[in-house]
Amino acid sequence: MTGNLLHKYLWLVDTIYRSDGITFEQINDRWLRNDLSEGLELPKRTFHKWRAAVEDLFGLIIDCERKNGYRFFIRNKEILSSHSLTGWLFNTLSTGYKIERHKAIKDRIILEDVFTGDELFSTVLDSLRSNTRLLITYKSFSRDKETTFEAEPYCLRMFNQRWYLVARSIDFENPRIYALDRVVNLRPTNHSFAYPAEFSAEDFFAASYGIIVDETMEAESVELKVHLSHVGYMRSLPLHRSQQETKQAAEYSIFQLRLAPTFDFEQKILSMGEYVEVLSPEWFRKRIANRVNKMKEQYK
Secondary structure, eight states: OOHHHHHHHHHHHHHHHTSSSEEHHHHHHHHHTSGGGTTOOOOHHHHHHHHHHHHHHHOOOEEEEGGGTSEEEETTGGGGGSSSHHHHHHHHHHHHHHHHTTGGGGGGOOOOOOOOOHHHHHHHHHHHHHTEEEEEEEOOTTOSSOEEEEEEEEEEEEETTEEEEEEEETTSSSOEEEEGGGEEEEEEEEEEOOOOTTOOHHHHTTTOSSSOOOTTOOOEEEEEEEEHHHHHHHHHSOSSTTOEEEEEOSSEEEEEEEEOOOHHHHHHHHHTGGGEEEEESHHHHHHHHHHHHHHHHHTO
8 A cells, every 4th residue: 555545545534534424525625625636536436445445444434324415424433532543543644644744844843752663563563463472581670680581462552652561471470561662672482372361451451540550459539639720631631531520610620530549640640740639549648748748858
C-alpha cells in the first residue's frame, strides 16, 4: 500500500467521523476541495473500495442510512475515542498525515520524545503473535547488575512516552512489567508457550493509574477536590477511566475514581500541587500530606 492511498483512507474516515451523517455528493464535494483529489471526482466504485479497505485496516464500519437521505456514518465510531488499539492507531496515523500536509510550518510543531526501539519493538510484537518465549537481558534502574532470563510475553502497554512489556519469567509464577528502554538485549527463542486463557491485558491494568500493578493493593474509591482552574484539565483528560465528577461548586469540583492508589498515582497527585486535594481515603490523604511536609522541609 502506498502512503498516498493510506492518506486517502484517513481522509475518508476523518471526513465522515466529523459529520453527523453525510451524503456521497457531500463527500465528493469535500474531496474535490482537498489536495489529494488533484481536481478529479471520487468515483463511487473507488469510494466503496475505500470503505472495504477501512474496515479491513481499522475495523471501522462505514454504513449507509437509507431512511435519512442515503447518508453515510461510522457505525462503531466510539472506538475512535476509546482506549482501544484501533483508536490509538488511527489517531496517530491521522495526526501524522495532517502534520505532513503542513510541512511548511514543521519548525513550529514540537513533539514529545517517545522511546520506540524499533528492533526491540518488532521482536516483541512477533513473539506476542507467535507465543514464543523471549530471552531478555534487563538492567533495572534500582539494580547495579544486568539480569538475563527467559520470559513469556503477554502484552504491551504505553505510558508516559514509554513502552512496557508484561511478561512472565520462567523463574516466577506471576507476570511482571519491564520497560523496553531498560532492555539491554532481547531475542526470540525456539520455545513456544501456551498463552493463558484467563489473562486479560485490560483486566491486568484495570485498577492501575499507570504502569504499576501492586497485588497487595485493591481498588478503592478515591475522592479528589479539584480547584476550578484545574477542573477543565481533569474533564478533558481523565486520570482513570472510572473517573466521575460528582459535585460542582463555584470554586471547585469533586471527582471520584476507583483504583489502587499506587506510587505512580501518588506522584501524579503531587505533580498537580495545590490545585488538587485528596479527600479520601484517609490513609492516602495522610500519605500525600506527609510527602508535602517532607518537601516543605527540604525548602526551608
